Amino acid sequence: MTARVPAYRQAQVAIKRYIEDHGLKPGDLLPPEAQLARDMGMSRLSLREGVKSLEALGILEAKQGEGIYVKAFTFDSIFENLPYSFATDGKSLRDLLQVRTALEEGLIGxxxxxxxxxxxxHLERLARQMLQKAQAGETFEDEDREFHLALYEPLQNLFLNRLVELFWEVFRRLHGSANVTAWHLEQTAHDHLAILNALRARDHQRITEAMHAHFQQIHARLGPQPGTPPPVTDILPPPPANP
Structure with missing residues (x-):
């Protein structure tokens, strides 16, 4: 027996289809509630429930005394729900870092x-600021975030910028300053300088290697994933001492 789809979910689908069919863009105003409910063949109560749920998802925005607007896409709703969306056992953090590593290493060239x-x-100024703060024993989250966003500005890809920002912010919230020492701070700053210097040299292999080294340091800081077997070594144990 097929489960019944809740009214608010039906309203969600109908509203999104209405937006697509009428070619509405961010900032466009939807028709008044009564007209919209009539056009979509649903009750005003179901429509309101659908609108509220789409507001929570960041698709619509209701303005008191004005009406309902199509909202520009942002990751705000994802940020707000982060504490409820990720596991606390560290696996989500490693999974996220794996995807972020592949994205940034793949595009940096x-x-x-x-x-x-x-x-x-601009990238050099940020990296130098990071190094100065690290040497003073200070963290540099703002400069780190801006560096990674500015790094991909030349590609002029707005969606990529949002993804980089999302990955950076999610990782920061999940990881915070865990296991970060003064040495890690300074090494991270030097990693960013190495990426910059490789970009100045326009050496694609060196650029990829510098970005890879940066993320390897972060992976190492997280430690091995639980359940991962220890690395195999070819070093034989010393022979027993002669009696």
Whole structure:
């Protein structure tokens, strides 16, 4: 027996289809509630429930005294639900880092031929600020976040920028400053300088290696995944001492 679809879910689907069919864009105003309910063949109560759920998802925005607007996409609703969306055993953190590593390592080579001298200078200022703070024993989350966002600006890919920002923010919230020492801070700053210097040299292999080394340090800081067997070694144990 097929489960009955809740009214608010039916309303969600109908509203999204209405937006698509009428070519509505962010900032466009939907028709008044009574007209919209009539056009979609549903009660005003079901429509309100659908609107509220789509507001929570960041798709619609209701303004008092004005009406209901189509909202520009953001990751805000994802950020708000992070504490309820990720496991606390560390697996989600490692999974996320794996995806983020693949994304940034895979795209960093494209930046080399497109970054302007001004963009590289901006990255250098950020990396130098990170190093100064690290040497003073201070964290540098703001500079780190801005560095990774500015890094992909030359690609002019808004969706990529949002993904990088999302991954960075989620990782920061899940990981925080766990296992971060003064040595890690300084090494992280040097990692960013190495990425910058490789970009200035426009050496694609060196760029990829620098980004890989940066993420390897983060992976190492998280430690091995629970249940992972110890690495195999070819070193034989010393022979027993002669009696």
């Amino acid at each position: 494209m930046v080399a031929g497109r970054a302007t001298p001004e963009q590289l200078d």
